Amino acid sequence: MTTTAPHDNAHTTGGSSPGSAVGGGRVFAWMLILTGAAGLLASWVITLDKFKLLEDPDFTPGCSLNPVVSCGSVMESEQASAFGAPNPMIGLVAYGIVIAVGASLLAGARFPRWYWLTFNAGTLFGVAFCTWLMYQSLYDIAALCLWCCLAWTATIIMFWYVTAHNVRHGFLPAPAAVRSFAEEFTWVLPVLHLGVISILILTRWWEFWTS
Known part of the structure; x- marks a missing residue:
């Protein structure tokens, strides 16, 4: 018995024609809504805590639990405003768009190839940005933010499922074997991705976790 990926209501085994518009199944749509x-x-929580830190430098966020899980250390770092504005303010817009796409799919919307590829590019940027932030948190800031970890997890899941959606419909060229894998085992990709991150976190602070 295999676990299948969220099916799309316009799924075709051999992919969709370049000009066709496709939607997404309810499970896929709800995945986007929930991860968004x-x-x-x-x-939202990080943004509120950031404002509180600006008002009161002695404020301690509720998720600052110990020297490793220290949201305050992450929020006060230079990396927390990589593009000049606090990173979570970008998230307020980006994740809102993801929710809107998921809700549109639930309502029966269908989008053309360029739309799906643009959406995929957005999730790819999100994963790349999260990967950079992960590296900075582990090896430069030396602290973790639990709310950041939630955002990372959501972004990774949506990226792999949107990518699999585009592969299945032929919007991203791939051999038949890869399309079949994207259809049946999409869940493996985010699980492996998150597993690698978990191992990196575990080994980075092994002495702390085991002390």
Whole structure:
């Protein structure tokens, strides 16, 4: 028995024609809504805590639990405003868009190839940015933010499922074997991705976790 990826209501085994518009199944749509909501929640909480830190430098965020899980250390770092504005403010917009796409799919919307590829590019940027932030958190800032981890997880899941969606419909060229894998085992990709991150976190602070 295999676990299948969220099916799309316009799924075709051999892919869709370049000009065709496709939608997404309910499970796929809800995946976008829930991951977008998780990222939006994380961005909202971090933004509020960031404002409180600006008002009171002695403020301690509720998720600052110990020297490793220290949201305050992450929020006060230079990396927390990589583009000049606090990173979570970007998340408020980006995750809101993801929720809107998921809700549109639930309503029966269908989008052309260029739309899906643009959406995929956005999730790719999100994963790349999260990967940079992960590296900075582990090896430069030397602290983790739990709300950031929630946003990372949401972004990774949505990226792999949107990519698999585009592969299945032929919007991203791939051999038949890869399309079949994207259809049946999409869940493996985010699980492996998140597993690698978990191992990096575990080994980075092994002495702390085991002390």
